[in-house]
Amino acid sequence: MSGALPIAGRAEVRRAVLGEVRADKTLFAGMMLLAVLAAAAGLVGPWLLGGIVDAVQRAAGPGGGPGGTGGGPADVVAEVDRLALLIVAFTVVQAVLLRYAAYAGAKFGERTAARIRERFLDRTLALPPAVAERVPAGDLVARGTTDIATVATTLPGVVPDTAIALVQMAVVVVAIVALDPVLGALGLACLAGFGLATRWYLGRARPAYLAARAANSALADVLVTSAEGARTVDALALAGRRTEAVEAAVAETRRTSLATLRLRTVLFSAVEAAYVLPLSGILVAGAVLHERGSVSLGTVVAATMYIRQLVGPADVLLWSVELLQNASAAFARVEGLTSVPPAKRPEPADRPGGGARPDGAGPGGGAGPGGSPAEPSGDRIVVDQAFFAYDFGTDVLRGVDLVIRPGERLAVVGPSGAGKSTLGRLLAGIDPPRSGTVTVGGVPVAGLAPDRLRRQVLLVTQEQHVFQDSLRANLSLAAPAATDAQLHAALEAVGADWAARLPGGLDTGLGGPGHRVDGAQAQQISLARVILADPHTLVLDEATALLDPTAARAAERALAAVLHGRTVIAIAHRLHTAHDADRIAVMDHGRITELGTHDALVAAGGGYARLWHAWHGDSARGS
Structure with missing residues (x-):
């Protein structure tokens, strides 16, 4: 897989959202119930206000004077007071219910955001190494930072507010229709403008926001790669080109952001106009109907108040729809990791040449003949007619055949681009072959479960990462159940004497405000992890090449302790590494x-002999 990670489609996003609702359905149902009750409580006030208007009108009589038939002034005042108190009481009830509905919604949002964060981390860590290495750095960084942050900040506030607003609008619309079907139908017809404007916006918002998110990812990638390659940029005088790339990415980010802004401008303007029509329609139609005696004045007042009640939830929806589109685009990118195909897991080879024999079982070996079929039956590594190409390009490996005996030290040499590091990746199970097999104990290396693979074979390269965490946490990555004594023993084995002098011992923080590790110390931590993981086979791809000579010698001494008793495959870019190999x-x-062997190949006078003489000069011809 190459390029950016996939983006989830609308159906996938809907399924993911429904999955989150099901994951916390009790809390979500409680939030919705509170919203319905709050909306129902909010309907009482306008209805009672209409009752007050009708009571006053009845008291005033047909002519509006004091000779009406609705009871004496004292009775009218008493009824108005009673209705006013009820209005206050239901307003308080509505406020309390809305408060708890919002609380339940925020709680649901925070829980959901936590689950999404944890799921994204799990999916990121589960990405096949071959996929993770080919993804642009900025794409994964943007998804794990800005996209996750957008989703996490939207869920606790906007999603509950939107759900509550929708419930309120639905309840109010039902109340208007129930109050008077004619006025209700007219009000709904006038609200159609709001729906049309929103539909127009939603039809264009998703691609616009996805484009904006993609532009942000591209900008992040340009910035990250420029920062990581600063020395190369400076050495090759590429600052001008990198600046142009950054400026182009910034221009694209600005263009896509302005495109979303234009959509919002049209939506907001259309909706503002749509607000005026329902209220005007209710007032005009209500006046005509009241004049004809079809509805009471109180009914017109109540319907008008209900229409006014729609403005608040509509405002919430208007603001939320933009935030939700932004969050939906972010969520589609976060959920896109579910579309990443799992690493290809080839079936175990069953041919006699596949190495399915229990010979040479050693430390870290398989389950043996009586174990599960997925467990190696030994530690013999067999490469049989392996072909491999990156991203469907030209084959980098072309029919490689190789048998590596348990405990053997094999050096792999050759000119740059010969396929040495690619072979190392296949031997370490990072990539499966395009065709052919790479097996250990008869089982495809790339088909081993991650924990089993780590015990069987490890790839050690030039690049080692120390996490900004305690020394204990950095070491325990390789062996979560390791004791302090085992951690100290691993550090001692690789010559990491500096660790004993740390102020907090194993709990000392590394990186950031904690202890700053240099290249040699980072390499020692990496090698200590290897000892703790205790693999049977190590694939070394110039693990000390990036260190200065002094640090490299120290790391190589530490490496000697790590290599003892293991099968070693050394990808040798420098021939002195190959001299002592079996x-x-x-x-x-x-x-x-x-x-x-070295002596046999030098004596044969072939390609290795030419490489050796070119490396050491004519004086090495007698070696």
Whole structure:
């Protein structure tokens, strides 16, 4: 897989949202029930106000004077007072119910945001290494920071407010129709403008917001890669090109942001106009109907108040619809990780040459003949006619055949681009072959479960990461159940004497405000992890190449302790690494062209001999 990660479609986003509702359905149902009760309580006030108007009108009589038939002044005042008190009481009840509905909604949102964050982290960590390495750095960073933050900040406030507003609007609309069907139908017809404007906006918002999010990711990628490659940029005088790339990314981000702004401008203007029509329609129609005696004045007042009650929830929806579109685009990017295809897991080889024999079982070996079929039956590694290409390009490996015996030290050498590091990745189970097999104990290496793979084979490269956490946490990544004594023993084995002098011991923080580790110390932490993981096989891809000579010598001494008793496959970019290996595999153009001991290959006078003489000069011809 290459390029940016996929984006979830509308159906996938809907399923994910429904899944979150089901995950906390009791709390969500409580929020909706409180919203319905609050909306119902809000209907009482306008209805009672209409009753007050009718009571006063009846008291005034047909002519509006004091000779009406609605009771004496004292009775009217008493009824108005009673209705006014009820209005106050139901207003208080509505406020209390809305408060608890909002609280339930915020609680639901926070829980949901936490689940989304945790799920995103799990999915990110579960990405096949081959996928994670090909994703633009800015894309994954943007999804894990700005996109997650957008979703997390929208859920606790906007989602509950939107749900409550929708409930309120639905209840008010039903109340208007029930109060007087004619006035209700007219009010709903006038509200159609709000619906049309919103529909127009929603039809254009998703692609616009996704484009804006993609532009932000591209900008983040340009900034991250420029910062990470600052030395290269400076050395090759590429500052001008990188500046142009950043400016182009900024321009695209600005363009896409303005596109979403234009959509919001049209929506807000259309909805503001739509607000005036229902109120005007109710007042005009109500006056005509009241004049004809079809409705009472109180009914017209109540209907008008109900229409006014729609403005508040409509305002909430108007503001929320923009935030929700933004959050929906972010959520689609976050959920896009579910569309990443799992790593290809080849079936175990059943051919006699597949190495399905229990010979050579050693430390960290498989379950043996009586174990599960998915467990290696030994530690013998067999590469059989392996072909591999990156992203469906030209094959980098072309029919590689190789058998590595348990406990053997094999060096893989060859010119740059010969396929050495790619072979190392296949041996470590990071990538499966396009065709052919790479097995350990008869089981495809890439098909092993992650924890089993870690015990079987590990790839150690030049790049090692120390997390901004305690030393204990950094080491326990390889062995979560390791004791303090085991952690200290691993550090001691790789010569990390500095760890004993840390002020907080194993609990000392590394990075940031804590202890700053240099390259040699980071390498020692990495090698200590290898000891704790205790794999049977190590694939070394120039693990000390980035260190200065002094640090490299110290790391190589530490590495000697790590290598003891294990199968070692060294991707040797420098030939002195190959000299002491049990065997040397020479690669050229994706194939193994020579295989044998150092002395035998030098004596054969082939490609390895030429490389060796070129490396050491004519004085090495007698070696």
